[in-house]
Amino acid sequence: MGVFGLKEEEIKHAIELLGREPNDVEWSVISVIWSEHCSYKHSRKYLKDFLTKAEWVEQGPGENAGIINLGDGYRVVFKIESHNHPSAVEPFQGAATGVGGIVRDILAIGARPIALLDSLRFGPIEKGRNKYLFEGVVGGISFYGNCIGVPVVGGEIVFEDCYSSNPLVNVMCVGLLGPEQKSYRGKAEGKGNLLLLVGARTGRDGLQGASFASEKLDDEVHKKRPSVQVGDPFLGKLLIESCLEAASTDGVVGIQDLGAAGLVSSLSESARRGRSGVKVYLDKVPQREENMTAEEILLSESQERMLLVIRPEKAEEIISIFKKWDLEAEIIGEVIEEEKFIVYFKGEKVVDLPTELLVDGSLIFDPPYKEYKVPNLSSDLRSLIKKEHIEKFMNNAINDLSLKEKIYRQYDYSVQTNTVLPPGFGDASVLRIKGTNKGIAVVTDGNGRYCYLNPKRGAMYAVAEACRNILCVGGRPLAITDGLNFGDPDEPEVFYQFREVVKGINLASRTLEIPVVSGNVSFYNGQGEKKIFPTPIIGMVGVLEDLSYLIKPGLKVVGNRLYLIGD
Amino acid sequence: MRVGVVIFPGTNCDMDTYHALKVVGIDPIYLWHKEHDLKDSEVIILPGGFSYGDYLRAGAIARFSPIMNEIIDFAKRGGYVLGICNGFQILLEAGLLPGAMLPNETNSFICKEVLLEVVNNNTLFLKNYRVGEILKMPIAHKEGRYYIPDRGLEELKEYNQIVLKYHGENPNGSVENIAGIINRKGNVMGLMPHPERAVEEILGSTSGLNLFLSLLEKV
């Protein structure tokens, strides 16, 4: 494989940093971890501006998920993630593996996943492949979420022409840590601690998925797609139970899921966070296919795998937990002091790279941006609206509601018996916390059309709407996870949209004092004429201190008064 | 009574069932699918979920779990066994109840609250309900279309084995609106709806309470 997807200047930069020419395997490793998807090279500079701290924030961005404190020892863990490109190619598996991936992010914190929400964008359902994509995606989310027993409690969906070539599939997962539970970080530290790889065997699936997500999705997609990843929700469920059991022992130092860029990113990021290094033996990695090369093993994005950093004296106890759940668990290496990512394969050292170079070494790009003109909007809407418009609008609204019901009927939203306000009943969904009076309100909101017309205001609007939705059920908004979906950042207008959207979220978040604790950026969603609207999705979590004040919508009693608040 | 809740790989309503039993004041125990010991349970509950991912057919693989041998013996000796949703599917596959489950007629997973009519309360599990009583419980399944060939159906009726029927709307295309059945002796029952999700007002229904309350008393 060697170098792929890197620009000339990045190649030079790598050689300079390293002081030598990397070998082929090393080039593959650098290429994938310096991809947009892993390194956030176009967005890092701007995301740093977010408000990320508050009294109740226990963990902000940078870890596998954000953590907020609800008091009495209860902490909520959450994050949103996109799986747009895989879903465009194979909607069912793309969406299913998207669910699996975000669930493992929450699991890596050591928290039990308690809810999922989705945020979906497709082209008009009556046109082309859109219905097929829509049905596949909803089917895939239903397949994975239902099987692992994590309720999908809400979401949102919009159909617009601009998403025809590039649907958006964002999924948010919410987890809970109880008073007795420790939270973990994706951290490898402590010389001599062991690297335990658990779950599925490693195959060739999803090779180069991270760089795939960092590329334009064009008509060539079928030719250059990575081999498709297939989700195994059954194994996903076993991973949840076994990892939570392992996390309850005192032998675990760190937990990290394997997502984009597989072993490369999970190992090097864990090592970097722990200011340590790792030494890995690829022959120890359980393989599903024969004759896999070092690159293939390192870069594979096979699903349903987790990495645990464990104390050697507890290894036997922890491995026996995974055996009990019929899962494979292999020690593939150990933590070393020197801050390096060292890989052996068939008796040879094939990678020897500084973790700093891998994780923090990529160039940062700050491409040019350009404001654009949007069509002039008539301020006198009233004169334009005719009776048939109103009828059409009402019909659409009704169809829309029945379509949404058709979606959430396919999701098991009541498993875990905490869903006190299910989808279809309120502006946000509400979960109770068993053993307390507390509730958690969760919602996803976004409006690409508004953001296209005015990226900054549109983003502010999305934050405000999420906030209002939490308030409407009686919750106090606490924190945001943002899923940012854009076109190609090298198009100046797209980069303008990105910068403005980040400003808008930031302004709203600071004004309302609702910090951002986690998020995700997905670029390259369509290009040129076919690019999507800038589509930030705001996932928000709020708290209800006392569920007896839960507000359910609907007019309750004849004679009650109606008030309109605001202007 | 001592109640055992079985965990198969992929079971996902074990904790919900445990919680529902706690709500009525029962301290249940968990039973692991690889064990052979029922730990003196007087009632065994097979909870819902996706045992073995529901791969091949719902319940088809779990029914060969080691603990199923003991459960089958236990049931044959008259022990009380309740299968909820996936648990019901496992009981059918194991032959402890007649018939089979097919994919829903809608061809999709369905999650919603449904109404049920108690058509026969002649079993421990339903003795606290009146015949004709209408219950409200959630369903959440993809393979809930109960099917039994005509001869079997006649026998089910002859021996009064149909205990719960969907009331009003039949959500999944089940034969004769069947939602729950018992074996001839009445000690084994299976139902597709989730009573454990209907034991607290805050979740929208308490229709399932009486089922779990019936397990409180000694027989």
Place this chain on the structure above:
Amino acid sequence: MKKWTVILEIFLKEGIFDPQGKTVKNALYNLGFGEVEDVRIGKVLKIEILGENKEEVVGKVRKMSEIFLVNPVTEDFSIRVEE
């Protein structure tokens, strides 16, 4: 011992409604394939199995089908060996 590839096809019994098949038939009709009169959808298993001869492996797969792979209440099956 030789390795054989045995194919097991499983369909719902005649007379049992197959909603998936019907949905696909309707979709085909809408796509202009009006000449399709019926569609039924089943499962097919490709089983790689070691054995001395054809009779042996077919017998084994039949046994698996009877006790596990096929539900006799709702399904019919057929077995063939791929050459």
Place this chain on the structure above:
Amino acid sequence: MKKWTVILEIFLKEGIFDPQGKTVKNALYNLGFGEVEDVRIGKVLKIEILGENKEEVVGKVRKMSEIFLVNPVTEDFSIRVEE
């Protein structure tokens, strides 16, 4: 025109992981069928279709497969006519 029964078998492409097949293989192993080396599970469609001759109906089913019934990214298919 005659009525034909065309069988369309669809499997995941070689190399794409088939979790269902793997789980069933493990179950078979536990049931004592250790001689099973691999299981892959696919879909099979029994299509009743009107047409003049074999070539015509096979062509039609191939067309349906290519535009609708099969996902070329992940699946391979084969067609046969039942006599």
